[in-house]
Amino acid sequence: MSTPSVQVESLSKRYRIGAMRNDYATLRDRIAGAFRFRDPAPEARDLWALKDVSLEIAQGEALGLIGHNGAGKSTLLKILSRITEPTSGRVILHGRVASLLEVGTGFHPELTGRENIFLNGAILGMTRDEIRRNFDAIVAFAEIEKFLDTPVKRYSSGMYVRLAFAVAAHLTPEILLIDEVLAVGDIEFQRRCLGRMNEVARSGRTVVFVSHNLESIERLCSRAVLMSGGAIAKSGPAAEVLAYYVSRRGAAGDDTDLRDFPDREGTGRARIVALELLGADGTRADAVEFGASFGIRMHYEVSERVTAPTFGIAILDQRNERVVLSNSQEGKLTFEAIDGPGRVECAIERANLLPGAYFLEAWIVDTTRNAFADHLRMVAKFEIVASADVRDNVAALTAPERGYVWLPSRWSIHP
Amino acid sequence: MPPTHPLVTPAAASRPLVIQATRGWRSIDVREIWTYRDLLLIFAARDVKVRYRQTFLGALWVMGQPLVTMLIFTLLFSRVARLRADTGTPYPLFVLGGVILWNFLSGAIQRSGNSLLGASHLISKVYFPRLVVPLSNIVTDLADFGVSALLLIPMMLWYRVAPGPTLLLMPLVVLIASAFALGVGLWVAALNIEYRDVRVIIPFILQIAMYVTPVVYPLTALPERYRQLAVWNPATGLVEAFRATLYGTPLPGLPLLWSIVASLLLLVSGAYYFRRMERLFADIL
Numbered sequence: 001m002s003t004p005s006v007q008v009e010s011l012s013k014r015y016r017i018g019a020m021r022n023d024y025a026t027l028r029d030r031i032a033g034a035f036r037f038r039d040p041a042p043e044a045r046d047l048w049a050l051k052d053v054s055l056e057i058a059q060g061e062a063l064g065l066i067g068h069n070g071a072g073k074s075t076l077l078k079i080l081s082r083i084t085e086p087t088s089g090r091v092i093l094h095g096r097v098a099s100l101l102e103v104g105t106g107f108h109p110e111l112t113g114r115e116n117i118f119l120n121g122a123i124l125g126m127t128r129d130e131i132r133r134n135f136d137a138i139v140a141f142a143e144i145e146k147f148l149d150t151p152v153k154r155y156s157s158g159m160y161v162r163l164a165f166a167v168a169a170h171l172t173p174e175i176l177l178i179d180e181v182l183a184v185g186d187i188e189f190q191r192r193c194l195g196r197m198n199e200v201a202r203s204g205r206t207v208v209f210v211s212h213n214l215e216s217i218e219r220l221c222s223r224a225v226l227m228s229g230g231a232i233a234k235s236g237p238a239a240e241v242l243a244y245y246v247s248r249r250g251a252a253g254d255d256t257d258l259r260d261f262p263d264r265e266g267t268g269r270a271r272i273v274a275l276e277l278l279g280a281d282g283t284r285a286d287a288v289e290f291g292a293s294f295g296i297r298m299h300y301e302v303s304e305r306v307t308a309p310t311f312g313i314a315i316l317d318q319r320n321e322r323v324v325l326s327n328s329q330e331g332k333l334t335f336e337a338i339d340g341p342g343r344v345e346c347a348i349e350r351a352n353l354l355p356g357a358y359f360l361e362a363w364i365v366d367t368t369r370n371a372f373a374d375h376l377r378m379v380a381k382f383e384i385v386a387s388a389d390v391r392d393n394v395a396a397l398t399a400p401e402r403g404y405v406w407l408p409s410r411w412s413i414h415p
Numbered sequence: 416m417p418p419t420h421p422l423v424t425p426a427a428a429s430r431p432l433v434i435q436a437t438r439g440w441r442s443i444d445v446r447e448i449w450t451y452r453d454l455l456l457i458f459a460a461r462d463v464k465v466r467y468r469q470t471f472l473g474a475l476w477v478m479g480q481p482l483v484t485m486l487i488f489t490l491l492f493s494r495v496a497r498l499r500a501d502t503g504t505p506y507p508l509f510v511l512g513g514v515i516l517w518n519f520l521s522g523a524i525q526r527s528g529n530s531l532l533g534a535s536h537l538i539s540k541v542y543f544p545r546l547v548v549p550l551s552n553i554v555t556d557l558a559d560f561g562v563s564a565l566l567l568i569p570m571m572l573w574y575r576v577a578p579g580p581t582l583l584l585m586p587l588v589v590l591i592a593s594a595f596a597l598g599v600g601l602w603v604a605a606l607n608i609e610y611r612d613v614r615v616i617i618p619f620i621l622q623i624a625m626y627v628t629p630v631v632y633p634l635t636a637l638p639e640r641y642r643q644l645a646v647w648n649p650a651t652g653l654v655e656a657f658r659a660t661l662y663g664t665p666l667p668g669l670p671l672l673w674s675i676v677a678s679l680l681l682l683v684s685g686a687y688y689f690r691r692m693e694r695l696f697a698d699i700l
């Protein structure tokens with residue numbers, strides 16, 4: 001267990017925004033340019049997706065990578081899987097690598113299940129012999145025996161995902177890189193996939209797993225690395241790093257100043273500086289009563305006038321998946337511009353969410369520029385609680401086992 | 416759940432792989448491409464299968480297009496312009512042979528030229544030597560070429576034209592033609608990464624190139640000074656040589672020799688340029 005299987009040495013990756021995406025060169029420009037003075041080059045902005053990252057992963061270790069969008073997780077994985085080159089630094093890999101940045105890469109809808117197994121397997125780096133050897137196991141894992149010779153365009157989305165994952169699950173590299181692939185499929189199948197990956201990790205292979213699903217990271221990985229702004233923010237036992245990650249998100253009832261909240265993106269012309277949870281009586285609350293009304297108050301500051309802003313909030317589950325979303329545009333709240341500090345309130349008539357822990361996501365959209373002025377993900381934690389008598393009457397179960405939404409319903413029977 | 420297959424780690428005998436920034440020219444890793452030969456063939460098989468899944472339409476397209484071209488040019492040139500093949504080959508047959516090889520060249524150049532863009536979804540998700548993509552396209556185009564060449568059998572029987580012993584050289588001519596098309600295709604593919612308007616220009620250039628190349632007219636139909644120019648076009652020697660091996664007419668010696676040299680130069684330089692540009696591709700996507 002002592003030999004490192006992946007050594008990452010002061011790895012950096014720079015992307016040139018602007019120069020690449022917005023104005024790609026044309027041959028015509030280049031030829032025309034030869035006959036006149038060069039136009040000043042479009043202003044290229046450097047974006048360091050990774051900054052001097054060093055990391056060692058032992059053989060047989062299952063490492064979880066967490067962090068918000070743009071923290072550098074996916075870039076790191078892309079370099080490890082050789083899709084893109086680093087700008088500086090290096091990686092030493094001891095053993096064969098397979099990466100799974102997506103399930104069903106290269107599936108062709110016109111081809112049959114059987115043909116796609118071979119195609120996808122080859123794309124993922126298996127030889128034809130390997131695929132042939134694992135063929136029956138793949139088919140059994142995907143439970144598609146009857147549809148082997150049917151073009152996959154006729155598959156249900158569930159079958160498609162099962163087949164795609166089944167191929168991937170039978171990769172046998174020494175190092176397996178996985179990005180967010182479990183976000184698909186039904187719960188039962190996700191469980192089987194997790195079990196399968198657990199098996200892979202226990203069999204002495206090295207697994208690097210990127211996910212925003214904290215629960216699966218905790219189950220699968222012994223060690224976790226939290227990335228932030230292209231660098232490693234914290235590394236250690238998975239439970240510890242996850243706890244640290246969640247704790248930094250603060251509780252909505254707190255008077256947390258969000259000016260320094262790191263997990264945000266946007267132009268910054270307007271910034272969300274505080275979020276407050278309001279109880280049924282309109283005063284500050286720490287938790288929301290199930291079935292009661294509640295509200296969310298957003299305090300903002302403006303550094304540069306924002307015209308036609310839209311405010312939004314979303315409620316996320318603990319796995320960072322959106323449960324529900326609301327924005328001021330739907331609420332028919334429109335105004336011309338904001339150019340100073342202020343606050344917006346969103347009143348919610350009824351907390352129809354099952355008791356459990358939730359997170360808030362909040363944003364201000366600069367509508368005229370079609371960009372986020374500020375966007376905070378998983379910013380604050382809050383709870384929906386139910387008093388004992390409600391719990392007895394409505395549902396003994398809480399989210400997420402029961403789902404998230406409470407559907408007021410009346411049953412009748414007509415035998 | 417019981418393990419569904421033995422999870423045996425093969426001995427990590429391979430040397431550690433070092434990933435770091437590369438600069439300038441990079442070597443063409445032929446050994447690595449060889450280890451990915453299964454993928455190359457599977458890509459090619461996929462494209463062939465998808466094309467011929469609807470067998471009738473697929474074959475009809477591949478054979479119908481040269482047939483119609485032959486009819487049009489026979490009508491235009493042999494009836495209207497009174498053009499004759501210098502070698503005595505019946506004009507329709509002369510055109511058909513030329514068009515079949517030309518279609519292969521231009522199709523392969525276009526397809527391998529656009530291959531990276533077509534596979535961009537894969538390239539952003541998984542590693543494999545990027546050269547595999549245009550290479551597999553050539554294999555697919557060779558399959559199409561084989562199918563359309565079947566047309567020649569009934570046509571040659573009809574016109575009672577038999578190939579001579581030089582027919583044995585035809586595979587060699589096709590191989591050089593493949594190298595030529597791949598070489599140009601690699602240049603186009605790499606230019607495509609840098610300049611996005613290349614994709615629009617290429618079909619236009621190829622269309623002009625067909626008339627500059629002696630496809631539907633014999634080289635001898637050109638005035639002497641233009642003939643001197645035309646032989647510098649590597650496709651000239653290829654088209655003429657392909658027809659010569661088919662119909663048992665004399666091989667174009669010097670033009671063919673030049674085609675061989677030019678094709679190899681294009682292939683090697685194209686592969687190096689491609690390797691130089693390919694690393695940018697995943698970042699531009």
